[in-house]
Amino acid sequence: MAEKAAPSPLARTVLQQCVGARLQVEPAGESSEGRWVEIHRGMVIYVCFFKGATEEILPKMVSALLSLRACESDSGRLVSVLDLPGSILLVPQATLGGKTKGCGMQYHGNIGKEDGLRLYSHLVTLCREGLRDGAAAGSGAGPERDGARVMVQHGTYGNRQVLKLDTNGPHTHLLEF
Amino acid sequence: MAEKAAPSPLARTVLQQCVGARLQVEPAGESSEGRWVEIHRGMVIYVCFFKGATEEILPKMVSALLSLRACESDSGRLVSVLDLPGSILLVPQATLGGKTKGCGMQYHGNIGKEDGLRLYSHLVTLCREGLRDGAAAGSGAGPERDGARVMVQHGTYGNRQVLKLDTNGPHTHLLEF
Numbered sequence: 001m002a003e004k005a006a007p008s009p010l011a012r013t014v015l016q017q018c019v020g021a022r023l024q025v026e027p028a029g030e031s032s033e034g035r036w037v038e039i040h041r042g043m044v045i046y047v048c049f050f051k052g053a054t055e056e057i058l059p060k061m062v063s064a065l066l067s068l069r070a071c072e073s074d075s076g077r078l079v080s081v082l083d084l085p086g087s088i089l090l091v092p093q094a095t096l097g098g099k100t101k102g103c104g105m106q107y108h109g110n111i112g113k114e115d116g117l118r119l120y121s122h123l124v125t126l127c128r129e130g131l132r133d134g135a136a137a138g139s140g141a142g143p144e145r146d147g148a149r150v151m152v153q154h155g156t157y158g159n160r161q162v163l164k165l166d167t168n169g170p171h172t173h174l175l176e177f
Numbered sequence: 178m179a180e181k182a183a184p185s186p187l188a189r190t191v192l193q194q195c196v197g198a199r200l201q202v203e204p205a206g207e208s209s210e211g212r213w214v215e216i217h218r219g220m221v222i223y224v225c226f227f228k229g230a231t232e233e234i235l236p237k238m239v240s241a242l243l244s245l246r247a248c249e250s251d252s253g254r255l256v257s258v259l260d261l262p263g264s265i266l267l268v269p270q271a272t273l274g275g276k277t278k279g280c281g282m283q284y285h286g287n288i289g290k291e292d293g294l295r296l297y298s299h300l301v302t303l304c305r306e307g308l309r310d311g312a313a314a315g316s317g318a319g320p321e322r323d324g325a326r327v328m329v330q331h332g333t334y335g336n337r338q339v340l341k342l343d344t345n346g347p348h349t350h351l352l353e354f
Contacts, residue, residue, distance in 0.1 A: 014191060014349060046349050067280045080280060095348045103244045103257060105350065165342040171272045172191060172223050173282065174351065 008109070009176035010053040011061060012096050014046040016170035017071045021089045023155050024162035034162075037153040041145060042086030043071060044165060048096035049111040049119050058119065061177050062126040066134060070173055082134040085143040088127055090154040091161050092120050117157045128152045185286070186353035187230040188238060189273050191223040193347035194248050198266050200332050201339035211339075214330040218322060219263030220248060221342060225273035226288040226296050235296065238354050239303040243311060247350055259311040262320040265304055267331040268338050269297050294334045305329045 021044050026035035045065060069078040071086055081088060094116070098105035111119070131143070131152055143150045155161045198221050203212035222242060246255040248263055258265060271293070275282035288296070308320070308329055320327045332338045 012351070014351070046347075064277065068277065069281050078281075093347075093349050095350050098350055100241065100245065100352065104246050104255075160346040161344075163342070163344045163347055165340070165344075167338075167340045167342075169337040170223075170270075170340055172270050173272050173275055174189070174191070175277065 008050065010050050010057050011177040012048045012050070013061070013065065013175045013177070014093070014096060015065070015068070015070055015173040015175065016044045016165065016167065017086075018042060018044050018089075018165055018167050018170070020166040022164045023089060023091060023153065025156045025159070027160070037089070037155075039087035039089045039151065039153050040148065042084065042088055042150065043081045044089045044091060044163075046091045046093035046096055047120065047123065048093055049116050050097055050109050051111050053111055053115070053119060055119065055122060057177050058123055058126055061123065062130050064175060064177070066127065066130045068173070068175070070171060072168070072171075082131065082143075085131075085145055085150045087145075087150045088131065088152045090120075090124055090127065090152065091163065092116075092155055092157045093161065113158065120154075120157045124152060124154045185227065187227050187234050188354040189225045189227070190238070190242065190352045190354070191270075191273060192242070192245070192247055192350040192352065193221045193342065193344065194263075195219060195221050195266075195342055195344050195347070197343040199341045200266060200268060200330065202331075202333045202336070204337070214266070214332075216264035216266045216328065216330050217325065219261065219265055219327065220258045221266045221268060221340075223268045223270040223273055224297065224300065225270055226293050227274055227286045228288050230288055230292070230296060232296065232299060234354050235300055235303055238300065239307050241352060241354070243304065243307045245350070245352070247348060249345070249348075259308065259320075262308075262322055262327045264322075264327045265308065265329045267297075267301055267304065267329065268340065269293075269332055269334045270338065290335065297331075297334045301329060301331045 022038045028034040071084045097110040199215045205211035248261045274287040
């Protein structure tokens with residue numbers, strides 16, 4: 001296929017494979033360390049939507065993210081997170097949409113908060129369905145790994161994303177849609 | 178400034194602020210857990226060079242990376258890693274140069290290994306000089322934070338980058354050059 005000038009993307013994602021990741025979904029209080037979600041082996045996906053993005057792009061995004069051979073299997077072969085099978089941690093990350101201006105970042109291209117929240121919530125739902133259905137041929141209760149159910153976890157849109165990441169080599173990928 | 182079709186980048190970086198990060202720079206042996214480098218507060222920078230990249234782009238890259246207001250100060254203000262002052266962990270990350278083809282990734286645009294190693298090594302040197310000089314107005318011994326000298330650490334080009342990352346919100350940024 002001939003190279004053509006890429007149009008501005010509607011969504012930007014950064015993927016990192018992990019052996020474990022923890023994300024704070026409720027800020028710490030005076031007497032608590034907040035609420036955290038956690039995944040074991042799988043993939044962390046940072047997500048940012050741009051102006052003009054609609055629900056239309058979501059099925060294509062989910063299909064690409066779930067089927068991309070970006071995870072190392074036990075034998076070192078690259079497989080999709082579906083085939084691993086692994087879990088997914090979705091992290092809203094508006095900073096990914098920034099453009100440098102001088103020493104600062106500007107976010108004029110980012111989607112508005114309400115639209116972004118709606119798309120992000122729908123993305124989480126579709127990833128859950130995809131992960132469940134994609135390995136449905138296996139056990140009836142859904143895919144498992146090392147005796148634990150694989151799952152989709154996610155951060156709270158608009159919040160600070162306090163993240164702790166443990167990798168065996170993140171193999172960072174950039175995917176735009 | 179009018180929007181123009183962006184030319185293909187010569188280098189791609191992804192930045193994440195961190196409160197701590199550890200990177201394995203020598204693989205674990207049978208009786209050791211390998212050799213690790215570590216930074217405390219500062220920035221992790223994943224780096225990939227494309228074909229056509231030369232030493233010419235390095236000064237501009239270093240200047241942008243060191244002066245970008247991408248780190249939160251104690252008061253929550255966004256400051257550069259120089260002004261924080263914070264440390265830097267450079268991570269070679271060839272996967273960042275990938276393009277999807279079907280469910281796989283292709284790396285036809287990535288720079289060759291020898292050229293990449295040379296550019297990466299030079300980038301490390303320039304970041305070290307920049308971090309030292311940028312805060313030279315302070316103490317004679319170089320910038321410090323919480324009593325510890327800020328520093329540039331880096332992964333070994335061509336190796337697996339086993340990374341453990343601890344953040345207070347990574348604020349992931351994409352910068353291309």
